[in-house]
Amino acid sequence: MLIDIGANLSHKSFRGDLGAVLERARKAGVSQMVVTGTSLRASEDALELAKRHALVSTAGIHPHEARTASEHVLRSLRGLAAESRVVAVGECGLDYDRDFSPRPEQRRAFEAQLELGAALDKPVFLHERAAHADFIEILRRHRPRLTKAVVHCFTGSEAELDAYLALDLHIGITGWVADERRGRHLLGFLGKIPKTRLMIETDAPFLLPRTLTPRPASRRNEPAFLTEVLKAVARARGEPEAELARSTSETARAFFGLDAVKSA
Secondary structure, three states, X not given: OEEEEEEOOOOHHHOOOHXXXXXXXXXXXXXXXXXXXXXHHHHHHHHHHHHHHOOEEEEOOOHHHHHHOOHHHHHHHHHHHOOOOEEEEEEEEEEOOOOOOOHHHHHHHHHHHHHHHHHHOOOEEEEEEOOHHHHHHHHHHHHHHOOOEEEOXXXXXXXXXXXXXXXXXXXXXXXXXXOOOOOHHHOOOHHHOOHHHEEEOOOEOOOOOOOOOOOOOOOOOOHHHHHHHHHHHHHXXXXXXXXXXXXXXXXXXXHHOHHHHHHO
């Protein structure tokens, strides 16, 4: 059974057929999904969806939304993140690729959420694009107080991966690895990630794996397609798919404390 550690299931593209999407995921062997929160409103929606469908969620403010991270919003986020079905703080981090929020605001919101994760003793779910130097510098300062952290949707260089592994971070791999145009550089060093720190995700509805056939006309990614990510990562690491499915699921259960959520 597989665990999708990052799916934006509250996205508007899923409003018309979420039940069918979840059913296809479970038929494909995806037994659990972590619904990603990217703003206060999206985090509230993610938690409501998680409660309704026996899933789990994150609560955070994406760097694109960092300009909205007022003190009032951060206080509200803290209350939301304390919920038992919220298994991580984030998606939070830095994105200098698009700069939808000013960089000083991104850094402020990022640090505030790292502090929140430490205060609540919850993992943090991280985003980084074109901002590695600032991102790693901030993480190094906060890492001693953080219980666990995962760099979601890792697409960086081998040197960046080494820096994250040196900080004892977990790594999330998406369908980017199955993109022959942009993800080929990942194939040579995915084997460096220890089994106990590797997890897989779709980032649905984004990053539809290019190896998927036939591809949906909508171009929408969904958790059922996590099997394509599994295949690509297994090939790159030279591991049997069943073994990788087992190890990534065990790692995700431990990282997010999923067994405790089931018993709550």
